[in-house]
Amino acid sequence: MRIFRSILSLVLVLVTTFLVSCGSPSATAPPTYTPEKLEQIQTFRIPIDQARQRMSELATYIAREDWVDTQSFIHGPLGQLRRDMIYLANALLPEEQKEASSLAKEVFRHLENLDAAAKERNSPEAQKQFVEAMRDFDAYMQLIPQSAESA
Ligand code: ZN
Numbered sequence: 001m002r003i004f005r006s007i008l009s010l011v012l013v014l015v016t017t018f019l020v021s022c023g024s025p026s027a028t029a030p031p032t033y034t035p036e037k038l039e040q041i042q043t044f045r046i047p048i049d050q051a052r053q054r055m056s057e058l059a060t061y062i063a064r065e066d067w068v069d070t071q072s073f074i075h076g077p078l079g080q081l082r083r084d085m086i087y088l089a090n091a092l093l094p095e096e097q098k099e100a101s102s103l104a105k106e107v108f109r110h111l112e113n114l115d116a117a118a119k120e121r122n123s124p125e126a127q128k129q130f131v132e133a134m135r136d137f138d139a140y141m142q143l144i145p146q147s148a149e150s151a
Helices: 002-022 035-044 046-053 055-063 067-075 081-089 094-119 123-142
Strands: none
Touching (some): 035 081, 046 055, 046 081, 046 123, 055 067, 055 123, 067 094
């Protein structure tokens, strides 16, 4: 009985070791992101990447003190961004999810302040809020895992 038990525990050790070595990371992504999850994340990030690329348009409006277009841009092209950023944040690993959600909220806090500054035609405040929004936006982007192809 004792021999049987020690063989059994040895088998368990072998099985566990095998599972652990199978679970070691082989790609750039953390092991807990499955390929399916990564694919989903790459789909969710498309509108966010597009919005990020178009932020230079917003910078141009602010630089020109074109407050009408500044406000239209926040409510138009960036209108869906909050939803998209929260949606993607929820697809991340728990640790990143928490950070990404709070960064997404930060981006929108700054965009709301920017909207208010545009309404008041307050150029320094608008510029400040834009810079802050971009900082938080880029920090958010850093949390998104790369796909196998783009890494
Ligand atoms: Zn901030």
